[in-house]
Amino acid sequence: MRAMSLAGAAPRRKQSPVITASEPTGPDRGERPAALLAWYDRHRRILPWRPPAGVPADPYAVWLSEIMLQQTTVRAVGPYFEKFMARWPSVKALGAASLDDVLRMWAGLGYYSRARNLHACAVAVTRNHGGAFPDTEQGLRALPGVGPYTAAAIAAIAFGRQTMPVDGNIERVVSRLHAVEEELPKAKPRIQELAATLLGPERAGDSAQALMDLGATICTPKKPACALCPFNDGCVARLRGDAETFPRKAPKKTGALRRGAAFVVTRGDQLLLRSRAAKGLLGGMTEVPNSDWLADQDDAVARAQAPALKGVTRWQRKAGVVTHVFTHFPLELVVYTTQAPAGTRAPAGMRWAEVATLADEALPNLMRKVIAHALD
DNA sequence: GATTCGTGGAT
DNA sequence: TATCCAAGAAT
Numbered sequence: 001m002r003a004m005s006l007a008g009a010a011p012r013r014k015q016s017p018v019i020t021a022s023e024p025t026g027p028d029r030g031e032r033p034a035a036l037l038a039w040y041d042r043h044r045r046i047l048p049w050r051p052p053a054g055v056p057a058d059p060y061a062v063w064l065s066e067i068m069l070q071q072t073t074v075r076a077v078g079p080y081f082e083k084f085m086a087r088w089p090s091v092k093a094l095g096a097a098s099l100d101d102v103l104r105m106w107a108g109l110g111y112y113s114r115a116r117n118l119h120a121c122a123v124a125v126t127r128n129h130g131g132a133f134p135d136t137e138q139g140l141r142a143l144p145g146v147g148p149y150t151a152a153a154i155a156a157i158a159f160g161r162q163t164m165p166v167d168g169n170i171e172r173v174v175s176r177l178h179a180v181e182e183e184l185p186k187a188k189p190r191i192q193e194l195a196a197t198l199l200g201p202e203r204a205g206d207s208a209q210a211l212m213d214l215g216a217t218i219c220t221p222k223k224p225a226c227a228l229c230p231f232n233d234g235c236v237a238r239l240r241g242d243a244e245t246f247p248r249k250a251p252k253k254t255g256a257l258r259r260g261a262a263f264v265v266t267r268g269d270q271l272l273l274r275s276r277a278a279k280g281l282l283g284g285m286t287e288v289p290n291s292d293w294l295a296d297q298d299d300a301v302a303r304a305q306a307p308a309l310k311g312v313t314r315w316q317r318k319a320g321v322v323t324h325v326f327t328h329f330p331l332e333l334v335v336y337t338t339q340a341p342a343g344t345r346a347p348a349g350m351r352w353a354e355v356a357t358l359a360d361e362a363l364p365n366l367m368r369k370v371i372a373h374a375l376d
Numbered sequence: 377g378a379t380t381c382g383t384g385g386a387t
Numbered sequence: 388t389a390t391c392c393a394a395g396a397a398t
Contacts, residue, residue: 069394076384076393110382113397147396167394185377212394221392222387254390281381327381365383 026232033200033207039230040210045217047074048081050209057205059133059158060091066150067118071111074216080109091133094119095126103284103362112283112364117145135159157205164196165208169215174198175247176219176237184249191247219243255329260293261302262322262333262367264374265309267340270352271371272307273361281326286362288370289350293331303336307350311341322373324366331366337374 027035041053049065051057064084068077083105088094094102099119106115121143125133133154134140141151152165164170171184174195180187199207218225226238237243265272271288278284291297291305306315315336322333346352353361358371 066394071381071393071395072383073385073393108383110384111395113381114395117396145396149395153394165394168392169394209394216394252391283381325383327383328379 026234027230028234029197032231032234033198035230036198036210036214037200037203037206040206040213043213043217044209045074045213048078057158059135059154061085062154062158063091063121063133063146063150064094064118066153067114067121067145068109070114070150072109076109080106088122090131091122092126092131095122095131097122099284100362104360107285107362108365108368110364112285113279114145116278116284120144121146133158135161137161137163153208156208160204162199162204164192164199164204164211166192166195167212169212169219170195170208171247172221173211173215173219176224176243177231177235179236179240179246181248184247187247255326256295257330257332258293258295259297259302259332259334260291261299261305262288262290262335262370262374263306263315264288264335264337264371265307265312265340266337266355266375267344267352268342269355271355271358272309272340272346272350273353274350282364282366284362285364285367287364287367288374290333290370293333299334302334306336307347309338309340309344309347311344312338314338318374318376320373322366322369324369333366333370335370335374 044050044053047065049061065077065081068080068084084094087105088097097119099116102119103112103115106112106118109115124143125131134143135155136159137151137155140146140154141148146154149165149167152163153167155161156163156165166174166188171188171191174180174191175184175187178194180190180194182190195211198211214229218229222244224243226235226243229235229238233239235243237246263272265288273286274289276282276285276287289307291302303315315338318335318337322335324331324333355375358368363371
């Protein structure tokens with residue numbers, strides 16, 4: 001079965017230099033799952049959370065990596081995954097950690113609700129499931145932070161369940177393979193259905209990871225390397241020559257620029273910090289005091305939101321602005337600095353933190369930019 | 377169904 | 388430079 005998949009397809013293509021849409025080369029529909037797995041066995045990526053071929057996956061590592069990989073690149077996740085596994089080697093260990101410690105470790109990775117749900121999920125698995133992840137898609141789906149994709153991914157990869165998770169990679173591969181004209185997200189059910197036909201009778205997890213690797217390395221968003229694809233000219237979009245235009249989706253609108261002010265207060269070797277609200281943007285993370293962020297922010301109004309500090313009346317405005325781009329709006333912050341006298345009290349809800357230990361704080365990258373700009 | 381949620385790299 | 392977008396979920 002394995003021998004026919006790739007080795008068998010090549011000579012047939014050679015004998016038919018004239019390729020027509022009516023006689024596509026490449027594996028037949030029924031042969032695709034095997035061809036995909038054969039490709040995977042040769043070209044699978046080596047990733048920190050992926051055990052060697054044939055070695056069963058650790059559900060905890062699979063879950064942790066899947067949460068981190070939501071809307072996040074493999075490269076960005078790598079070091080975070082290693083850090084988490086080293087500090088919390090099991091779901092029970094993670095469940096015993098404080099949310100604050102988890103947020104500190106997650107700082108910089110973005111989408112901080114994932115970190116809150118990660119912690120809540122670890123607690124739930126520890127307390128309600130005895131430290132063992134549910135081994136069904138339905139059971140997994142009930143956990144915080146685990147949606148349709150992640151539940152299917154864990155079920156297939158960690159427990160061998162016959163289900164096909166559909167992520168952005170697989171949406172792209174499948175929409176090209178079948179030239180799905182319908183736009184996302186309306187096309188999701190159809191794509192899910194088509195993706196499931198690529199599931200082999202065994203090795204469900206490998207089938208899914210194969211499609212993801214294919215999407216990440218061959219069937220890329222721009223300039224796909226179609227010549228190296230195991231599906232070959234079985235791909236309708238490739239035959240049409242417009243693979244790059246799939247998947248269809250409506251262009252997304254960019255949000256309006258918002259502006260605000262940030263206030264960096266030093267007291268000797270210390271810095272004034274506070275925590276953000278538990279939910280919402282950068283929820284639960286640490287920040288320096290700052291104003292509202294508004295589309296039509298008035299500079300004077302923003303500056304007036306500086307924290308009230310006894311003995312502090314003069315603020316220096318740093319030249320330039322700190323810019324940051326969130327998913328749905330760009331942000332410009334003006335930075336004001338001041339030096340508070342020794343002994344100055346932190347206002348209610350705020351605290352002093354050593355500059356030398358800022359690396360250990362739950363500071364999102366925006367705040368790290370602000371502090372770097374201020375202390376520059 | 378549409379919004380809200382970070383960040384950095386590639387093109 | 389501007390745009391896209393990466394193993395999506397929650398609301």
